[in-house]
Amino acid sequence: MVVRTKVSSSGAESELNLGLLMFIPYRAMEKEVLDALAAAGFDDVTLAQARVFQRINANGSRLTELAEAAQLTKQTVGFLVDQLERAGYVERTPDPRDRRARLVRVADRGAAAVRASAGVVAEIEARWAEHLGPARTAQLREALTALREITDPYA
Amino acid sequence: MVVRTKVSSSGAESELNLGLLMFIPYRAMEKEVLDALAAAGFDDVTLAQARVFQRINANGSRLTELAEAAQLTKQTVGFLVDQLERAGYVERTPDPRDRRARLVRVADRGAAAVRASAGVVAEIEARWAEHLGPARTAQLREALTALREITDPYA
DNA sequence: CTGGATTGGTACGATATTCTGACTATCTCA
DNA sequence: TGAGATAGTCAGAATATCGTACCAATCCAG
Numbered sequence: 125m126v127v128r129t130k131v132s133s134s135g136a137e138s139e140l141n142l143g144l145l146m147f148i149p150y151r152a153m154e155k156e157v158l159d160a161l162a163a164a165g166f167d168d169v170t171l172a173q174a175r176v177f178q179r180i181n182a183n184g185s186r187l188t189e190l191a192e193a194a195q196l197t198k199q200t201v202g203f204l205v206d207q208l209e210r211a212g213y214v215e216r217t218p219d220p221r222d223r224r225a226r227l228v229r230v231a232d233r234g235a236a237a238v239r240a241s242a243g244v245v246a247e248i249e250a251r252w253a254e255h256l257g258p259a260r261t262a263q264l265r266e267a268l269t270a271l272r273e274i275t276d277p278y279a
Numbered sequence: 280m281v282v283r284t285k286v287s288s289s290g291a292e293s294e295l296n297l298g299l300l301m302f303i304p305y306r307a308m309e310k311e312v313l314d315a316l317a318a319a320g321f322d323d324v325t326l327a328q329a330r331v332f333q334r335i336n337a338n339g340s341r342l343t344e345l346a347e348a349a350q351l352t353k354q355t356v357g358f359l360v361d362q363l364e365r366a367g368y369v370e371r372t373p374d375p376r377d378r379r380a381r382l383v384r385v386a387d388r389g390a391a392a393v394r395a396s397a398g399v400v401a402e403i404e405a406r407w408a409e410h411l412g413p414a415r416t417a418q419l420r421e422a423l424t425a426l427r428e429i430t431d432p433y434a
Numbered sequence: 435c436t437g438g439a440t441t442g443g444t445a446c447g448a449t450a451t452t453c454t455g456a457c458t459a460t461c462t463c464a
Numbered sequence: 465t466g467a468g469a470t471a472g473t474c475a476g477a478a479t480a481t482c483g484t485a486c487c488a489a490t491c492c493a494g
Contacts, residue, residue: 143308153298
């Protein structure tokens, strides 16, 4: 994974690639939200579980969909969903369209966790917006949303 | 981890939070670069190793710095750097400023890997730029760079 | 409408990743 | 100089992730 396309010999700041530039704020938010969640009593969610959980669609998602979206194997996602299910965050229901498949849905406790983290996310986004200003914040969201069209494996 | 701040009841696309919006392209790039790297003969680098490797400064970084930047514990980073060192990607040199510390530097094979991936990264960024157009691409980089000021634990 | 290919998911075993707690050596500074 | 902070390591345990191999339901070409 390359980071710096140009490295000055003097040690001055170098240009980071867009990927890493995106990962830095993401990781910061992820960490902060997870910490807040733990403080709010949801102390049994792990990072890996959260990364899968957040991709669950409002109408329920199939395991395969989640795996593709998160770029993980279906075994890994199955493993994580098992834990989320045992902890009461999600539930599995049969998919009426395909008897092989089951839909993973957000369960009551999962919905509570979503509510709990919504405030923190809003707070972080507000902090970011304050730093960037409204125009740049809007541009950022706009560009990222557009970028999703060609980078989200399950969009 | 909350994703959707508003969920329409009809199943239409909902608003994702900025964090996830950043993670999606990042993950896509990460995967593509790592695959290309593996195809180019650097088939022993893992994702976790790469995530640490990419934070190494041109002048060398301390373990603690890497840990803070990557938001991992120093034990974890030490473990990963050990592997990178054994595989020839990095080397540890004593830090002249502090005899407790050692500087992790990119070694020859690491530099070769950087060169190998630079092309892929450029290609991906070009693809993104083509999709977004020059203006939005510049705005994206600008906003992300600014955001780094308040989200990079080691900036 | 049937048999082969595809798709959704699970089972098992092997690694890889990450953390907590405890410890040593060195450094800082009042 | 001595108390606390900092850089890093060691040991052990819990999590996460993958590869290979399966099964069952569905899809599709003929």
